[in-house]
Amino acid sequence: MPTGFGWEFKTQYQRCQWEAMEYKDREYAHALYEKDGEIARITLNRPEKRNAFSDRMFNDMLAGLHQANDDPEVRVVIIRGAGPCFSAGHELSSPYQEESPPVDPRYNPTLVDYYGFERRRCNKHEDLLHYPKPTIAQVHGYCIGAGEAVAASCDLTIAAEDSQFGIRGFGRFTNGIANLLLWPAGSNKAYAGRVLPEVSGKEAAQMGAINKAVPQDKLEEEVNKWAEALSRLAPEALTITKEWINGMLDITGAGAAWRSHYGAHIMLQYVRFHPSEVSLYKTRRDKGLKGFFVDRAISATPGEKPAA
Amino acid sequence: MMSTIIYEKKDKIGWIILNRPEKLNAINDCLLEELDQALAAAEPDLEVKVVVIKGAGKCFSVGEDLTGLGTSEVLPPERGGRLSTKRLLEAERRRSRRWEYIFNLAKPTIAQVHGHCLGAGLSLAMLCDITIASQDAVFGDPELRMGLLPGMPLWLWLVGIKKTKEMLYSGRYIDASEAEKIGLINKVVPPDKLEQEVNRLAEGISLMPGDGLAICKDGINAVMEARGLGEAWRFTDNMQLVMQQRSIEPGEFDFFETRDKKGLRAALEQRDVPFTSLRAQEEEG
Numbered sequence: 248m249p250t251g252f253g254w255e256f257k258t259q260y261q262r263c264q265w266e267a268m269e270y271k272d273r274e275y276a277h278a279l280y281e282k283d284g285e286i287a288r289i290t291l292n293r294p295e296k297r298n299a300f301s302d303r304m305f306n307d308m309l310a311g312l313h314q315a316n317d318d319p320e321v322r323v324v325i326i327r328g329a330g331p332c333f334s335a336g337h338e339l340s341s342p343y344q345e346e347s348p349p350v351d352p353r354y355n356p357t358l359v360d361y362y363g364f365e366r367r368r369c370n371k372h373e374d375l376l377h378y379p380k381p382t383i384a385q386v387h388g389y390c391i392g393a394g395e396a397v398a399a400s401c402d403l404t405i406a407a408e409d410s411q412f413g414i415r416g417f418g419r420f421t422n423g424i425a426n427l428l429l430w431p432a433g434s435n436k437a438y439a440g441r442v443l444p445e446v447s448g449k450e451a452a453q454m455g456a457i458n459k460a461v462p463q464d465k466l467e468e469e470v471n472k473w474a475e476a477l478s479r480l481a482p483e484a485l486t487i488t489k490e491w492i493n494g495m496l497d498i499t500g501a502g503a504a505w506r507s508h509y510g511a512h513i514m515l516q517y518v519r520f521h522p523s524e525v526s527l528y529k530t531r532r533d534k535g536l537k538g539f540f541v542d543r544a545i546s547a548t549p550g551e552k553p554a555a
Numbered sequence: 556m557m558s559t560i561i562y563e564k565k566d567k568i569g570w571i572i573l574n575r576p577e578k579l580n581a582i583n584d585c586l587l588e589e590l591d592q593a594l595a596a597a598e599p600d601l602e603v604k605v606v607v608i609k610g611a612g613k614c615f616s617v618g619e620d621l622t623g624l625g626t627s628e629v630l631p632p633e634r635g636g637r638l639s640t641k642r643l644l645e646a647e648r649r650r651s652r653r654w655e656y657i658f659n660l661a662k663p664t665i666a667q668v669h670g671h672c673l674g675a676g677l678s679l680a681m682l683c684d685i686t687i688a689s690q691d692a693v694f695g696d697p698e699l700r701m702g703l704l705p706g707m708p709l710w711l712w713l714v715g716i717k718k719t720k721e722m723l724y725s726g727r728y729i730d731a732s733e734a735e736k737i738g739l740i741n742k743v744v745p746p747d748k749l750e751q752e753v754n755r756l757a758e759g760i761s762l763m764p765g766d767g768l769a770i771c772k773d774g775i776n777a778v779m780e781a782r783g784l785g786e787a788w789r790f791t792d793n794m795q796l797v798m799q800q801r802s803i804e805p806g807e808f809d810f811f812e813t814r815d816k817k818g819l820r821a822a823l824e825q826r827d828v829p830f831t832s833l834r835a836q837e838e839e840g
Contacts, residue, residue: 381724402720455714455737458721472832476725479829481808483801484702485724491704491794492719495711498783498790 263374264367265312278307279329280314285322285478286471287315291394294330299338300393302345305371308397312378322478324378325470326401327385328394333410336392339527340536347393350516351528361516365509373505375400377493379486381477385470386410386448387463398457402489405470406448407463412456413445560589561611562596567604567761568754569597569662573676576612581620582675584628587653598660604761604768606660607753608683609667610676615692618674621819623811629675631703631799634811643799647792654707655788658682659776661769663760667753668692669746673728678707684772686740687756688731689749694739697726700826701810704798708787712779714738727833 270280279290289311291298298304308326315321328334343351346368350361375382375397384390384398386406395412398404406412448460461469477485520526525546530539561572571593573580580586597603610616619629628650632638638646657664657679666680668688674696680686688694698705705726710719714737722729731743744752760768776784803809814822 402717402724404717455718458717473725476830476833480699480724481702481801481803484699484704484798487794487798487801488699488704488723489720491706491791492711492716492723494790494794495708495783495787496716498786499711500783 263377264371265309265316265374265378268306268309268313270310270314270317273307273310275307275311277301277304278311280307280311282315282318282321285320286325286474287311287318287321287323288325288327289315291326291328291334294328296338297332297335297389298328298330298394299335299341300347301338301341302347304338305347309371309374312375316379322380322480322482323474324380324382325385325474326382326397327470328387332388332394333384333386333390333398334394335389336394339531339539358513361513362509365512366506369505369509369512372396372400377490379489380482381485381489383470383474383477385466386412386457387466391445403473404451404457405459405461405466405473406451406457407466408447408449408460409463410448410460411445412448412451557589557592559583559586560593562593564600564603566758567602568757569593569600569603569606571597571606571608573608573610573616576610578620579614579671580610580612580616580676581622582616582618582629582679583620583625585625586620587628591653594657594660598662601765603662604763604765605663605665605757607665607667607757608679609753610669614670614676615666615668615672615680616676617671618676618696621814621823623814631795634799634803640796643796644792647795651706651788651792654678654682658709659773661772662765663768663772665753665757665760667749668694668731668740669749674698678709681707681709681713681739685756687742687744687749687753688734688740689746690731690743691746692731692734692740692743693728694731694734695726695728696723697728697826699723700726700830702798702801702803702808704791704795706791706795708784708791711787712782712784725833726830 275292277291277293279288279292281288281290289308291300291304291308293299293301293304312324315324337347338345339348341348343353346364350356350364356364372393382401382403384401384404384406386398386404387410388407390398390406390410390412392414395414398406398412446454446456448457451457452460459469518526520529523546525539525542527539530542534542559573559575561570561574563570563572571590573582573586573590575581575583575586594606597606620626621630623630628646632643632646663685664683666683666686668680668686669692671693672680672688673694677694677696680694696705696707705723710723714722718737721727729737729739731740734740735743742752808825810822810826813825
């Protein structure tokens with residue numbers, strides 16, 4: 248059903264989004280694709296923006312996944328970030344027509360359009376979770392928001408000890424898309440993690456939210472070791488095993504949890520902020536994006552607030 | 556008279572001992588059949604309040620008997636065999652229903668683990684309500700290295716998503732302290748304290764009212780069922796069948812063919828050598 252919003256609201260039989268993203272003749276820019284024998288690497292590549300997700304970066308990443316899937320030689324995909332970090336999350340300063348940032352109130356979409364939008368946005372992560380080949384997130388520095396969701400959707404996450412995982416949200420409300428972390432075991436630990444603004448790679452490994460934390464200078468070596476080991480397995484057997492594990496996740500209700508997450512995004516859009524609270528749109532309009540970051544940090548810090 | 560299982564009752568505790576020490580308690584059809592018998596004897600017995608499962612000799616169990624002799628219950632059917640799909644599904648259901656029966660036994664169960672605890676041996680330990688291990692215990696499931704589905708759903712319920720994938724994709728072995736850390740087992744004790752610790756715990760449990768224990772256990776398992784465990788068993792049966800249809804590409808490692816041509820030891824070596832980098836790292840860490 249076409250909508251006035253410019254995207255199609257697809258109810259079923261939806262092709263996954265990486266499958267729809269063409270890689271032939273693509274000039275990779277915001278994410279790079281390279282192949283080294285049986286291992287493909289997708290490198291998030293906007294270091295000057297701390298690899299914040301623009302639409303272009305998402306699309307280049309999805310095209311890379313498509314290319315790696317079509318290449319029978321590729322057996323493992325590594326996702327990593329260029330420059331100072333893995334990813335700082337959604338790009339909050341990208342043009343409001345883009346999908347990546349939260350929906351701008353100027354759109355004033357109908358509820359169904361809006362739901363379709365959120366569904367499409369979150370589906371990129373779901374599609375990564377269900378990607379047929381094994382995936383490893385190689386995390387250093389910030390791994391925040393959408394970046395954390397990408398890492399959580401990979402099969403394995405190996406991180407630098409001093410990397411930082413977290414969700415900052417666009418108000419003070421922090422809603423973990425990392426609900427995968429809560430699923431289904433260890434949720435008590437994960438919830439405890441959610442009330443903390445951020446956890447280090449080391450803490451995340453202790454929580455069981457990621458597989459391993461190593462010193463940053465050992466990160467690449469460690470990830471390569473795992474990628475190489477996984478590349479030795481029979482690819483079909485590995486894919487079936489992954490499908491089995493993810494299928495059990497669906498049985499435990501993970502599919503419904505994603506849907507509730509679309510809903511949470513939408514509800515966030517209708518949150519009414521108390522004058523003392525920080526709203527992305529209002530603060531960004533009045534003080535610019537940097538001003539929003541400052542105010543958000545102040546509001547998220549316990550204790551006396553300086554006068555606004 | 557049972558040949559691969561010893562079952563004895565002592566002070567309200569039923570002891571089930573996996574007893575193929577010369578084969579490191581590898582699990583074959585006979586052992587499973589006798590395990591069924593022992594559990595069937597223990598479950599209705601009002602004098603038994605708690606069941607302990609342990610291994611005789613060097614270890615708990617190295618897992619499935621991979622020789623192919625008397626192992627139709629534990630190994631997949633021969634490739635290109637002529638069994639109907641219905642028969643294949645029956646076999647998988649029998650396998651998972653046996654595991655479900657052990658998991659839902661109306662008495663508390665304790666696995667007392669020392670030495671290797673791998674594959675189906677680990678499944679057995681995971682199915683017990685409580686697992687106590689000695690420091691020398693080693694846990695892992697290398698089935699995927701042989702192209703088999705490591706089809707034990709409980710992984711996901713016990714240790715979470717990332718660890719499940721890490722353990723099953725790599726087939727790596729972990730020691731008892733790591734197993735305790737990730738929630739795979741309850742407690743690690745020094746080897747010479749293992750028996751004593753399990754006895755202490757079993758005695759404690761045996762002071763509880765028997766009906767109360769059964770109902771408490773059922774309630775806890777019901778929570779896992781509510782989170783989809785029951786459906787996961789059936790889904791696992793189906794995926795086992797899917798996996799059995801896999802064809803082996805030319806040049807790909809075929810565990811069973813290698814076993815038949817070069818012997819079991821050579822096949823195991825070929826299975827595990829590509830993963831030694833992960834093992835070396837474990838020894839470092």
